[in-house]
Amino acid sequence: MDIDYNQLMSIGVYGSAIGLILIGLYAVLIKKHLTKIVIGLSIIDAGIHLLFIAIGYIKDGTAPIFSPGGLKALENGQPMVDPVPQALVLTAIVIGFAVTAVALSLVIRLYRHHQTARIDQIKSLKW
Amino acid sequence: MKKLFVIFLLAVVGYSLVNALMDVPFGENRIEPGTVSAFYLEKTPTQLSVANVITAIVVNYRGFDTLGEVSVLFLASLGLGSILYRKHKEGEEEVAILKPSSQLVQAGSKLIFPAILVLGAYVFIHGHLTPGGGFQGGAIIATGFLLMMMAYKDYKVSHNILMWVESLAGIAFAGIGIVGLVVSHSFLENFLAIGNLNDLFSGGIIPIIYVAVGFKVAAELTGVLDTLLNIKDKH
Secondary structure, eight states, X not given: OOOOHHHHHHHHHHHHHHHXXXXXXXXXXXXXXXXHHHHHHHHHHHXXXXXXXXXXXXXXXXXXXXXXXXXXXXXXXXXXXXXXXXHHHHHHHHHHHHHHHHHHHHHHHHHHHHSOOBTTTOGGGOO | OHHHHHHHHHHHHHHHHHHHHTTSOTBOOXXXXXXXXXXXXXXXXXXXXXXXXXXXXXXXXXXXXXXXXXXXXXXXXXXXXXXXXXXXXXXXXXXXXXXXXXXXXXXXXXXXXXXXXXXXXXXXXXXXXXSOOXXXXXXXXXXXXXXXHHHOTTOOOOHHHHHHHHHHHHHHHHHHHHHXXXXXXXXXXXXXXXXXXXXXXXXXXXXXXXXXXXXXXXHHHHHHHHHHHTOEEEO
16 A cells, blocks of 8 residues: 555644644633633644644754754755744744733632633623 | 534634645745745854754844743733732631642652752753753743642742842843944844854853843743742632
């Protein structure tokens, strides 16, 4: 049987990234508990990071580091993967942490005020 | 009904993502001469003498962006503290939620805590040579403090010390940028000798900035964890 390795990898990696984004979106839209909504937001984050890194990947590529091993790989004709998406994801992870921390603190504040963190039981939000 | 609508929405989002990614083949070499990636890969070893290209992008080429990122982190820890701040009311007894852990966990975490700190410091000192850097090393150090806070119920980190470490690291970052502005007429411009590729002392200002970022991130994350773990409950 002839399996195209590259096609298989693309379905696996892109598919899991899109799957993570959709799972997170589902949690944000359907779940009633605010903590679960925050978890959904971080799952969307993870999916987007995976998508970025997957787009920057080059077949048989090595890490963009000019260490002795990296220089040896370059001499053997291996390309270096795209460094720009990786640098952007480094930024995005830190911002994602900040967003999660502030969102969780808002959840704690709401819980203190209403004695519940379920949005269907917080009546004053309805209009 | 609502669930059906959401599933329809997710199908639309998923279809449009798949449709867009059809034109982006996986693993194809898209770094053509003239793109910004090609510029970074070509110039980093010669211009900055930094082995890790991602560090060079984050700290030097996009250094101003990283300064903003560090301030976002600072604002997040500030916002967390101010949102969770609560005045102590009279006649209200506050009880901590944490339960003490077993003796085994306490002894083990005391044993492993210095090793975690050393690993974090190694990661951010070698940020320009190996994978890792200030943010990652800072996060590792914060996990060490998290372990101690979980193991010992009355483990206290001094918020005064955290504030000083954070402020001094932030001032060091901005100060290096201003020195670059004075010496080389551009903010965060490199003004030190760049040294040889793959030496510990290479890359000019990049290792200094990443060490400052490491201290700042470690202090901020430890402060956030301490605030979140010390939430008291009414009883």
